[in-house]
Amino acid sequence: MPALATVPGKSAARVRDDILGRMPGTNAAYVAAVAFCGAIVAWALFAWGYQVVGGFGHTGIRRPTYWGFYIVNFVFWIGISHAGTLISAILRLTGANWRKPVTRAAEAITVFCLMIGGMFPLIHIGRVWLFYWMIPYPNERLLWPNFRSPLFWDLTAILTYLFGSLIYLYLPLIPDLAELARRSAGAKRRLYLFLSLGWTGSDRQWQALERAMKLMSLVILAIAVSVHSVVAYDFSMSVAPTWHNTIFAPYFVVGAIFSGIAALVLVMAVLRKLMCLEDYLREIHFVNLGKLLVLMSLIWLYFTFSEHLTTWYGNLPGEIRVFNIREHGLYGFLFWTMVACNFAIPFVLLGISRLRSIFTIALSSAAVLLGMWIERFLIVVPSLSTPYLPAAWGDYAPSWVELSITAGTFAAMALLYLLFVKAFPIIAIWEYDDGISAR
Amino acid sequence: MEYLHAEYQRTEDLAAAIRLLQADGVSRRALELYSRRPVEAVTQLLPRRSRMSLGAVLSAIAVGTGATVLMYWIQLDYPLVTGGMPIVSGWATAVVTFEATMAGAVFGTLLMLLKESGLVLSRRRAPVPDLPDEGAVLQVECETGAPSIRALLKNTGASRIEVVDSAA
Amino acid sequence: MADTTASQVEGDAQSVPQWAMAIDLDRCTGCEACVLACSSENNIPTAGPDQAAKGRSKQWIRIDRYYEGEFPDIKVKYRPVLCQQCDEAPCEPVCPVFATYQNAEGLNVQIYNRCIGTRYCANNCPYTVRFFNWFTPEWDDPLELQLNPDVSIRPAGVVEKCTFCAHRIKRAKLDAEAEDRELADGDVQPACVQSCPAEAMVFGDKSDPDSRVSKMIASGRSEQLLSELGTKPRVFYLSKAD
Numbered sequence: 140m141p142a143l144a145t146v147p148g149k150s151a152a153r154v155r156d157d158i159l160g161r162m163p164g165t166n167a168a169y170v171a172a173v174a175f176c177g178a179i180v181a182w183a184l185f186a187w188g189y190q191v192v193g194g195f196g197h198t199g200i201r202r203p204t205y206w207g208f209y210i211v212n213f214v215f216w217i218g219i220s221h222a223g224t225l226i227s228a229i230l231r232l233t234g235a236n237w238r239k240p241v242t243r244a245a246e247a248i249t250v251f252c253l254m255i256g257g258m259f260p261l262i263h264i265g266r267v268w269l270f271y272w273m274i275p276y277p278n279e280r281l282l283w284p285n286f287r288s289p290l291f292w293d294l295t296a297i298l299t300y301l302f303g304s305l306i307y308l309y310l311p312l313i314p315d316l317a318e319l320a321r322r323s324a325g326a327k328r329r330l331y332l333f334l335s336l337g338w339t340g341s342d343r344q345w346q347a348l349e350r351a352m353k354l355m356s357l358v359i360l361a362i363a364v365s366v367h368s369v370v371a372y373d374f375s376m377s378v379a380p381t382w383h384n385t386i387f388a389p390y391f392v393v394g395a396i397f398s399g400i401a402a403l404v405l406v407m408a409v410l411r412k413l414m415c416l417e418d419y420l421r422e423i424h425f426v427n428l429g430k431l432l433v434l435m436s437l438i439w440l441y442f443t444f445s446e447h448l449t450t451w452y453g454n455l456p457g458e459i460r461v462f463n464i465r466e467h468g469l470y471g472f473l474f475w476t477m478v479a480c481n482f483a484i485p486f487v488l489l490g491i492s493r494l495r496s497i498f499t500i501a502l503s504s505a506a507v508l509l510g511m512w513i514e515r516f517l518i519v520v521p522s523l524s525t526p527y528l529p530a531a532w533g534d535y536a537p538s539w540v541e542l543s544i545t546a547g548t549f550a551a552m553a554l555l556y557l558l559f560v561k562a563f564p565i566i567a568i569w570e571y572d573d574g575i576s577a578r
Numbered sequence: 579m580e581y582l583h584a585e586y587q588r589t590e591d592l593a594a595a596i597r598l599l600q601a602d603g604v605s606r607r608a609l610e611l612y613s614r615r616p617v618e619a620v621t622q623l624l625p626r627r628s629r630m631s632l633g634a635v636l637s638a639i640a641v642g643t644g645a646t647v648l649m650y651w652i653q654l655d656y657p658l659v660t661g662g663m664p665i666v667s668g669w670a671t672a673v674v675t676f677e678a679t680m681a682g683a684v685f686g687t688l689l690m691l692l693k694e695s696g697l698v699l700s701r702r703r704a705p706v707p708d709l710p711d712e713g714a715v716l717q718v719e720c721e722t723g724a725p726s727i728r729a730l731l732k733n734t735g736a737s738r739i740e741v742v743d744s745a746a
Numbered sequence: 747m748a749d750t751t752a753s754q755v756e757g758d759a760q761s762v763p764q765w766a767m768a769i770d771l772d773r774c775t776g777c778e779a780c781v782l783a784c785s786s787e788n789n790i791p792t793a794g795p796d797q798a799a800k801g802r803s804k805q806w807i808r809i810d811r812y813y814e815g816e817f818p819d820i821k822v823k824y825r826p827v828l829c830q831q832c833d834e835a836p837c838e839p840v841c842p843v844f845a846t847y848q849n850a851e852g853l854n855v856q857i858y859n860r861c862i863g864t865r866y867c868a869n870n871c872p873y874t875v876r877f878f879n880w881f882t883p884e885w886d887d888p889l890e891l892q893l894n895p896d897v898s899i900r901p902a903g904v905v906e907k908c909t910f911c912a913h914r915i916k917r918a919k920l921d922a923e924a925e926d927r928e929l930a931d932g933d934v935q936p937a938c939v940q941s942c943p944a945e946a947m948v949f950g951d952k953s954d955p956d957s958r959v960s961k962m963i964a965s966g967r968s969e970q971l972l973s974e975l976g977t978k979p980r981v982f983y984l985s986k987a988d
């Protein structure tokens with residue numbers, strides 16, 4: 140007969156103590172990691188300041204490639220933010236129990252990636268101090284924003300997604316915050332108590348919470364699909380060669396989920412090592428996510444093939460030139476690296492069962508992240524640098540400003556995660572239910 | 579009025595107690611279960627009425643419609659032609675309508691959650707028991723000194739029974 | 747309202763001129779006098795050799811060269827490319843802050859003060875005739891002494907482009923008003939048109955069937971650049987059919 144504690148071998152209280160006990164303390168290694176990431180972020184902020192004060196010319200962006208690394212990073216980070224949604228919402232709705240130890244890690248990725256990705260439109264625009272002109276409110280300029288602009292759609296989509304995913308992360312955190320409040324003292328206790336909004340653990344609250352999470356899963360799923368579609372619309376609403384393309388919205392959504400899973404696997408592998416979560420994040424979780432990764436890899440390959448075949452066969456003068464430069468030279472090298480990273484490496488490493496291990500799954504995920512970054516680069520840059528009129532052709536190479544800011548965003552991700560795991564349990568304690576080995 | 583707090587360790591005992599209490603005429607409203615984890619078996623025995631989905635849908639419709647009407651009004655009030663597009667068009671604003679609708683759903687869900695769970699806006703005066711490490715505490719609101727209920731709780735296997743005065 | 751035009755929104759189409767330009771490619775010698783005239787007329791800053799090598803120089807009008815054959819048996823064709831002032835301009839709807847839109851006279855106007863520099867319009871221009879201000883503009887001494895007071899200087903971070911010399915249109919209208927007469931064909935001459943020694947360029951009101959530009963458009967030799975994209979440009983190129 141099942142006791143109230145649903146984890147065989149480990150009582151609920153053990154699990155609680157265990158997970159809370161593994162939240163990092165303020166030791167030298169932790170401080171060093173925070174300082175290291177903080178320094179890179181500070182350097183990136185300096186680079187941004189340099190660009191704002193000194194002029195946009197300090198970046199490598201030039202005519203005709205008016206969008207560069209910033210937009211590539213924007214699409215990349217917004218793409219990764221789909222990790223939380225997929226793992227958490229789809230698996231929650233389909234009742235896949237194995238998701239439980241990984242949901243919070245995924246939801247946190249979503250929130251942080253959106254915060255980082257959402258910075259790029261600001262970094263990217265020429266007069267960042269006027270960014271609020273995009274926000275619709277009655278103003279002294281007597282001018283509202285242009286609702287027909289895909290960039291305005293972007294603003295609404297990303298703000299909705301950020302708002303939604305923050306709540307989606309926060310709601311299941313509430314019971315754990317109450318637990319943390321019970322265990323801490325002083326200012327910390329008051330903070331956790333405040334954040335837990337007066338959670339008592341009554342069945343009314345549990346039922347309302349679970350109902351809300353189900354609703355939120357549905358809504359957040361719809362939002363997530365729309366967000367990356369809107370990011371794709373930024374391109375497909377344009378007339379630039381190869382951008383005006385109906386396949387982009389679903390292609391981007393698939394790519395986003397693909398890179399999201401990869402990011403989640405990588406984050407989990409790091410957490411598992413650094414926080415000694417071996418008994419919680421077990422091989423089966425990695426294998427399950429690895430299977431999803433291979434599935435998404437194949438879907439990605441299918442979309443990529445369809446897109447390129449259509450362009451090649453259509454042979455439109457503007458588009459075929461972009462197609463051709465993507466096949467040769469530096470872009471050609473990048474193209475085949477992308478195919479290797481996104482398809483060959485995960486397919487071989489995860490397809491052959493003897494090679495499948497946590498290490499190879501994490502390795503494939505790293506390859507996929509690289510491949511997906513290259514994919515976005517190959518969408519943004521070659522099309523822009525090869526416009527219709529050959530007289531306007533140009534090239535693009537990033538300057539130290541863009542490289543610094545790009546590095547800074549990865550450090551920012553690490554920093555946000557470091558701070559998060561210190562303040563909050565990375566595994567949802569109350570949800571923790573080892574759905575795999577139990578029964 | 580007083581509150582009885584009975585601690586249970588086993589799901590069956592708890593379920594049996596709830597069933598017997600309800601057969602005894604104790605209303606659902608007088609029962610409240612406190613635990614550190616959700617107790618799924620009890621969800622069916624103590625279903626709480628919820629209008630959360632309705633609230634989310636209504637809020638979604640309201641915010642989505644509001645945003646769309648605002649956009650149309652703005653575009654007609656200050657018409658500017660871009661790219662030969664019509665001044666107002668469902669296509670051009672469909673994405674914003676959708677996002678506003680979804681933001682409305684999120685907002686509605688959040689508000690309904692706060693209302694139904696009593697978080698932040700709680701008006702319930704019942705005392706909150708200390709949560710045990712394992713198991714759950716069943717709270718029964720009853721007449722002062724109700725021996726039958728106390729006996730029932732003891733007989734169904736409550737490991738600890740506490741009496742809390744409503745004044746406390 | 748399937749096909750809204752700016753003149754429908756802002757008033758009667760009859761009463762406002764519909765500006766257009768015709769360029770006779772058979773007359774163009776590729777001398778780039780128009781490029782120079784445009785730069786000095788419109789206060790376009792010099793980029794300097796380093797920035798120019800990076801692709802940061804600005805030419806609101808440029809001469810595209812097309813070569814046919816191999817040296818020495820080579821033929822060069824020139825095509826001045828400026829903002830085509832498209833009726834259905836792809837650059838306009840993508841701007842989130844209405845920094846660019848279509849006005850009643852068919853000009854694709856750029857409001858520098860509104861621009862926040864997303865550069866989406868510049869990407870979405872199939873003719874690549876939109877330019878971004880990478881730095882606060884500077885002129886080598888003594889070029890700053892010849893700045894045109896009729897044209898604003900664009901700050902860093904905004905997009906700019908050919909305006910069909912909107913300030914000259916304004917001036918011509920004011921002059922006509924002061925002299926109490928209608929605007930006549932040829933009253934408005936953008937700097938490029940005025941400076942073309944071969945008189946290859948003609949500017950005027952295409953809603954007036956008697957204007958020179960209307961006659962050139964109707965000559966049977968005219969075509970629009972990348973017309974297959976459906977942008978409906980207001981610049982018409984004339985060349986012999988060959």
